[in-house]
Amino acid sequence: MIPVFDGHNDSLQRVVAAGSGGARVWLEGDGTGHLDLPRMRAGGMVGGFFAIWIPAPMGPNDTDAVRLMENPPFAMDLPDQIPHDEALPHAFEQAAALLSLERTGTLEVVRDVAQLRACIAAGRIAAIMHMEGAEAIRDPDALHLWHAAGLRSLGPVWSRPTAYAEGVPFAFPSSPDIGGGLTDAGRRLVHDCNALGIMLDLSHLNQAGFEDVARLSDAPLVASHSCVHDISPSSRNLTDRQLRQIAESGGLVGLNFASSFLRPDGRRQPLEDLGIMLRHLDHLIGILGEDGVALGSDFDGALMPRDLGDAAALPALIRAMTAHGYGDDLIRKIACENWISVLQRTWKA
Template sequence: MSPATPPATPPVSPPIFDGHNDLFQRMLRHGVTAEDVVRGLDGGHIDLPRARAGGFGGGFFAIFVPSPADTMSWDEMAKPAYRLPLPDPLPQDAALEVTRQGFAALEALEAAGALAICRTAAEIAAVLDEGTRMAAVLHIEGAEAIDPDFARLEEMHARGLRSLGPVWSRPTAWGEGVPFAYPVDPDTGGGLTAAGKTLIRECNRLRILVDLSHLNARGVADVAAISDAPLVATHSNAWAVCPHARNLTDRQLAMIGESGGMVGINFAAGFLRPDGRMDDDVGLDVVMRHLDHLIGFLGEDGVGFGSDFDGALIPRPIGDCAGLPALRAALADHGVDAALMAKLAHGNWLRVLRRTWGG
């Protein structure tokens, strides 16, 4: 996909801070360097020139360890109904090697001037105001690299880790995730293991955000019963609009709302479209349907965006991060005023992160 050219209007303000991207995966799979990201890329969804053009202020940069056998198939997910098999669990040593590569890649992006690794909400706000680099929260998607004694969790927290998802759909020592399946309720199996419940308490102690995205219904309920922080799904949508296993039911949304948490709307076409098909021929009116449903449960302070850039098939009207002005225009046409626009763009993320991290 070639870089999108943003429209002249509306302006690329307020900057959008985003709950999830997979830029590291693109770097890992395609040999992309930090300098390439600074100069600009011919494909993918994120680089620094396009971020500046589209008002993409940054977000949660995921470190994800791919399975040796790739079971993800967008062709299968374009069918009327599907249930993709989950990969086998990963060995801890293999996961740790790739996770450390992820930390090194994101630190290289910081050294090259593409982003700033942020450890506080105030640091994020300052980088957004600066507007020359992306603000980055270090996030691990699937905690296979964490050891049972949590020494590595401590080490990674000291290195900047501030957000963690116990699973990426495939099972881990910590719990079970949801399959990529449609139409399927997310109540698909067991919740957190005993070790997983201890992991949540350790994240609370270190003030690391716990991401509910990819957990199944019982796992979400387990986190809700344990955690003393706002409940957050960084990149998920409303199951009532699109009954995909990756999306959140009204019961789950009610739990998140009661905790003062939030949800980042995922741009992946298969999690947006009511028919569940991974097909990028989808208008932004569907995003507005998810927005309205989420606000109904979470209020105007509980919704943001979690694009899944560089990890999913994105609606054509957006295309990549340079196309975010199209999203702002659709929001404005939907009746979103300046105050709510600022909350959706980044204000709600800053609120939740202040409550989670302190300060």
């Protein structure tokens, strides 16, 4: 089975929601969501980025938003910024949940590539602590504290503003060119993340912020869970100009499995044809090359394709890539090796 290392999941929210039963949900599964240890094992998933995310008062999976997104065109309002003091308890809770999974002995929070490789070789899940939206980081001292706790990947925004930048609202059809660039604090954040070796994740960031990071950062540009705007013109997807900038930096894009960002019509309905995912992969490879494309599922955070309903179904995507004509070497790069390579160059350890 070809191993899969995944660029994004939101599963910590399910662990937190389960309270004292969170470890059981991880170890045994509870029949909900997309990801747990048994399904990762079944799908050949050896690790991934586990996101700390602050819940929004209204998000894209809420009933009213779902109804709106099922019938494009649509343009959702950008949610309000969440104050630091409200965000921090949520972030601590999710970080604690990830560390509780580590105590089961089945998962390890990895801090460098040598540890990541050793963890996979030992048969444990290699987990990267990621923060999707930097609301819980008040200042550079807090960033250093989170780094000491294991944070190795940070998206300055989810789809709402923070003290650092502006996210894109959910809209279709729409350009990502919405709103202003990085704030002074955001520019400092780029510098500090580069110095610490924290990967900066550009998914959810608007175009102006993306351009600022591209100009300021000395690390490979990475979008952990995004799709191709030329195929599906969602505000959340990357334009060819952005893809070329990522390619020029030696960076990487993890293909998002979210049906609404894959579908050319932008509808929030299950994708019925994995061939559309292969169209996105072909386009990404055409600009980024074989070393610049990976997977970023968004498990437990989005509506999945019909034939890729959870982590256990990952072999279906591998089979589709094989049938499409991708060789084993390319599939291994996309499924796992490209993530490890870009982390080696970003973490520098």
